[in-house]
Amino acid sequence: MLAKRIERLTSSLVRDILAVAQRPGVISFAGGLPADEALLQLDMNALSPDLLSKAMQYGPTEGERGLREQVAQRMAKIGLNCSADQVLILNGSQQGIDLVSKLMIEEGTPVLVEEPAYLAALQSFRLFGADLKSVALQAPADMSALNQVLGEVQLAYLTPSFQNPSGYCYSREERIAIAAQLDTHGVCLFEDDPYRELAYDTPAPAPMVSFIQSAPWIYQGSFSKTLAPGLRLGFLIAHPDLMPHLIRLKQAADLHSNRLSQLIVNQILVSDQLEPHLAKVLPIYRERRDAMAAALQRHLAPYASWQIPAGGLFFWVKLNTVNDTLALMRQCLSNDFAIMPGVAFMASGRDEGHIRLNFSHAKPEQIEVGIAKLAQLLQAANAEKFDMAAGQY
Amino acid sequence: MLAKRIERLTSSLVRDILAVAQRPGVISFAGGLPADEALLQLDMNALSPDLLSKAMQYGPTEGERGLREQVAQRMAKIGLNCSADQVLILNGSQQGIDLVSKLMIEEGTPVLVEEPAYLAALQSFRLFGADLKSVALQAPADMSALNQVLGEVQLAYLTPSFQNPSGYCYSREERIAIAAQLDTHGVCLFEDDPYRELAYDTPAPAPMVSFIQSAPWIYQGSFSKTLAPGLRLGFLIAHPDLMPHLIRLKQAADLHSNRLSQLIVNQILVSDQLEPHLAKVLPIYRERRDAMAAALQRHLAPYASWQIPAGGLFFWVKLNTVNDTLALMRQCLSNDFAIMPGVAFMASGRDEGHIRLNFSHAKPEQIEVGIAKLAQLLQAANAEKFDMAAGQY
The missing domain is CATH 3.40.640.10 (Type I PLP-dependent aspartate aminotransferase-like (Major domain))
Structure with missing residues (x-):
């Protein structure tokens, strides 16, 4: 009854993540939302x-x-x-x-x-x-x-x-x-x-x-x-x-x-008025990008690698060991912060262990808390792997 | 190079009519525009x-x-x-x-x-x-x-x-x-x-x-x-x-x-506020519908038939003799008023001699002028047909 193309409407995974990410108390690196502070003040x-x-x-x-x-x-x-x-x-x-x-x-x-x-x-x-x-x-x-x-x-x-x-x-x-x-x-x-x-x-x-x-x-x-x-x-x-x-x-x-x-x-x-508005907005985003770069360096260096983006709203982080970013995303959500699994952006469907982290919406202090939590999860995952590997001997 | 469906994007006829119909001085019965007087006053x-x-x-x-x-x-x-x-x-x-x-x-x-x-x-x-x-x-x-x-x-x-x-x-x-x-x-x-x-x-x-x-x-x-x-x-x-x-x-x-x-x-x-707004709007439209009904009765009775619509924005008029409503539409445009040819609404593509007349956008005095002009065109077309028919004998 429905057109064939409807079978190709991919899952609402991302919608679901974004919905959960908007729960009060959740620190979200998942969406691509501008900072509320950077939004146009309507006159x-x-x-x-x-x-x-x-x-x-x-x-x-x-x-x-x-x-x-x-x-x-x-x-x-x-x-x-x-x-x-x-x-x-x-x-x-x-x-x-x-x-x-x-x-x-x-x-x-x-x-x-x-x-x-x-x-x-x-x-x-x-x-x-x-x-x-x-x-x-x-x-x-x-x-x-x-x-x-x-x-x-x-x-x-x-x-x-x-x-x-x-x-x-x-x-x-x-x-x-x-x-x-x-x-x-x-x-x-x-x-x-x-x-x-x-x-x-x-x-x-x-x-x-x-x-x-x-x-x-x-x-x-x-x-x-x-x-x-x-x-x-x-x-x-x-x-x-x-x-x-x-x-x-x-x-x-x-x-x-x-x-x-x-x-x-x-x-x-x-x-x-667009240029003056941008002149106010860009420092907010630059500060948040730099805050995330610092937090990543502080907490994530043992577990991942990344480039500092010269523009836009995202860090694209390659994890050293994780290869199921959907499972990681679920773990993050149970810990009250949200990331976007990299596999969602791959036309091939291959999960190469990337995650996307938005730096524009969370405030610098939230960025610090969220990235530290992410590091804890990755540390625990690594320890578990080590234990399992050790257990095999 | 383009998708096949683009071949089925039907002609821009209607867009063209509406563009011409918005020329200053043109009385338009072509679009489906609300009366400017009936539009929401933003607060x-x-x-x-x-x-x-x-x-x-x-x-x-x-x-x-x-x-x-x-x-x-x-x-x-x-x-x-x-x-x-x-x-x-x-x-x-x-x-x-x-x-x-x-x-x-x-x-x-x-x-x-x-x-x-x-x-x-x-x-x-x-x-x-x-x-x-x-x-x-x-x-x-x-x-x-x-x-x-x-x-x-x-x-x-x-x-x-x-x-x-x-x-x-x-x-x-x-x-x-x-x-x-x-x-x-x-x-x-x-x-x-x-x-x-x-x-x-x-x-x-x-x-x-x-x-x-x-x-x-x-x-x-x-x-x-x-x-x-x-x-x-x-x-x-x-x-x-x-x-x-x-x-x-x-x-x-x-x-x-x-x-x-x-x-x-x-x-x-x-x-x-919607009901009070509608209570102001409906009398404007009712007046224009009645003005068009009166003008049609006054000028078009010999050439066409129609029902008075109990709602909406249009009269659907069946012409007695015209069977090329696209040609009629062009004639109307050269006389500074606009109608919509009925054939545009027919999935079969058959032209059964209908025209659509919008009554909500033109003011009552413009309705009178436009319908009188339409009657002149139809009268002339009929006379021509009569001459041609006579010429055959």
């Missing part, structure tokens, strides 16, 4: 009553013209030249993943994804029947593996700037080289870029799509990480040939995005 | 700053608990008993059509639709590959035709209350009889009910899903017609077995709906 009085009143009526599918122009202007500043006609306003960038899945993916369509990759993108691609071809994400990028898989796919989904979950940021040279490969193979690039502005050390290089010469491309960004996820506002920019299809898909999906959110964000961009 | 001061601030963070996929409870309570009043757990908050009810398409429709899935039916539902079903089986909508309902087609399908999409475009409202007896047929065949009913509250003479009977005993069912409603479409807020209620799938599909589509809109609508429902 409804800044909005003209006339505009507010107009925002109650149906609006254009593409989004408000003024907001699309603001987005196009901001994109030019980071090296992506486009016209406002190439901008489609979304209910958050998750919606872009749904629209691009509809545009490009049917039963059996081969799609290149990084391993690890953003789990909700993997879920959407699988829902539409994609045959996921993963390339291990490593520093430096494995150009030969990429080149081989690009010969087999029609779409490549990449998150080049401060990726969720790995934190990896492709260098400018890597972006140029991969764009050239995409051109050679004529593969469509879908570049997901929600973390670009959360750069704590140096800015991310220009978007990968800006180096593409001839291949089709779609780029998307979000206001969830910079302003407020509750506004559900993101945007997509695409090669002009793809826009008519994407606009119709958006219309079929929900007619258009919330106009109140569009009005709020447009007002912030027009009045140049 | 942001009614919202607690604490709640506003919380609404900036990520929220639950299902929607805000309080709003879901409010919806469930309102549903009980119209005869649909459900728990808040069965309520999923949507970005407007168009999103429900997308989610149900994903849930139920794949390449070749047979789906019962009324002829005529809401065009954006037809578009979404086609996009997912439905084999549309239409049953002519007539008064009284053709129970034998319905019964036959219900034997061939897995999903039935019906708009029982003040349908867009026909205005038809199934009687209580018809709802009971069709629900029994659905039970017999075990066919899932998808009841789309956005116009229920816009009842100008007598209230609509209880929802058809409330008479279902055993078949699966999904019901959806909207705040677009009662409060404001720009808020993009609707809701879906489903048989408990279908909820886990629908919630995951919603999560994959856009994580969750706009929290600001949810907060605004919840505040209106909790403080019992």
Whole structure:
């Protein structure tokens, strides 16, 4: 009775983790929530009553013209030249993943994804029947593996700037080289870029799509990480040939995005308030990243290895001995803190002993407590293994 | 390179009409826009700053608990008993059509639709590959035709209350009889009910899903017609077995709906402001419906026939002689007014000479001018036909 694709709707594991992680008293490193302290303080009085009143009526599918122009202007500043006609306003960038899945993916369509990759993108691609071809994400990028898989796919989904979950940021040279490969193979690039502005050390290089010469491309960004996820506002920019299809898909999906959110964000961009807001937010996140780096160094060094991410919201931690991160996650939850098991981000389904730790939502003192608890669990697990190993002799 | 379904994304005809219809000076009967005078007057001061601030963070996929409870309570009043757990908050009810398409429709899935039916539902079903089986909508309902087609399908999409475009409202007896047929065949009913509250003479009977005993069912409603479409807020209620799938599909589509809109609508429902608002809105719409009925009677009686709709936003007019309503639509646009060609609502693609006229957006004096212009065009077309006929002798 139900469509076949429903069998591929992957388990609600992550939803369950996030639900438990929101219990009072639980320290959560599981989600990707902005710090409450970093969220936009809404100033409804800044909005003209006339505009507010107009925002109650149906609006254009593409989004408000003024907001699309603001987005196009901001994109030019980071090296992506486009016209406002190439901008489609979304209910958050998750919606872009749904629209691009509809545009490009049917039963059996081969799609290149990084391993690890953003789990909700993997879920959407699988829902539409994609045959996921993963390339291990490593520093430096494995150009030969990429080149081989690009010969087999029609779409490549990449998150080049401060990726969720790995934190990896492709260098400018890597972006140029991969764009050239995409051109050679004529593969469509879908570049997901929600973390670009959360750069704590140096800015991310220009978007990968800006180096593409001839291949089709779609780029998307979000206001969830910079302003407020509750506004559900993101945007997509695409090669002009793809826009008519994407606009119709958006219309079929929900007619258009919330106009109140569009009005709020447009007002912030027009009045140049995004940069001052970011200037307040970035130190909060940098402090928490550094707090987690220090806590990891203090407690986890015997059990794991990691890189300090230069941006984004996550540490991607490789555990030395654990190879069932789902079981570890359950143990953490019984100890009133939450992590995200790395296996959820692997298209291959392989558990390579990674966990993802979010550092933006918990306060520095909670980070210290949570990481110390994690170290205790890992120490106990190691001791048990040692005992078992000893017992065998 | 693109998914096959993109070939089925039907033309942007309707988008084009609506774009032209919004040119200054054009009288539009084409869209389904609420009267500007009837839109919610936002009172942001009614919202607690604490709640506003919380609404900036990520929220639950299902929607805000309080709003879901409010919806469930309102549903009980119209005869649909459900728990808040069965309520999923949507970005407007168009999103429900997308989610149900994903849930139920794949390449070749047979789906019962009324002829005529809401065009954006037809578009979404086609996009997912439905084999549309239409049953002519007539008064009284053709129970034998319905019964036959219900034997061939897995999903039935019906708009029982003040349908867009026909205005038809199934009687209580018809709802009971069709629900029994659905039970017999075990066919899932998808009841789309956005116009229920816009009842100008007598209230609509209880929802058809409330008479279902055993078949699966999904019901959806909207705040677009009662409060404001720009808020993009609707809701879906489903048989408990279908909820886990629908919630995951919603999560994959856009994580969750706009929290600001949810907060605004919840505040209106909790403080019992929806009924007073409707009491102000309904007389505006009733006046416009009556103005259009009078103008049609005055100008169009020689050329067409119609029923006066007891609710909703449209007249569905059968022209006596015209059988190319697309050509008529173009003529109307060159004369600075807009209609919607009936063929757009026909799953069969047959043009039976209907046009849809919206009465909610134009003011009564514009209605008079527009309908008089339409009569002139029809008179000229008739005269031409008479001349041509005469010329043949």
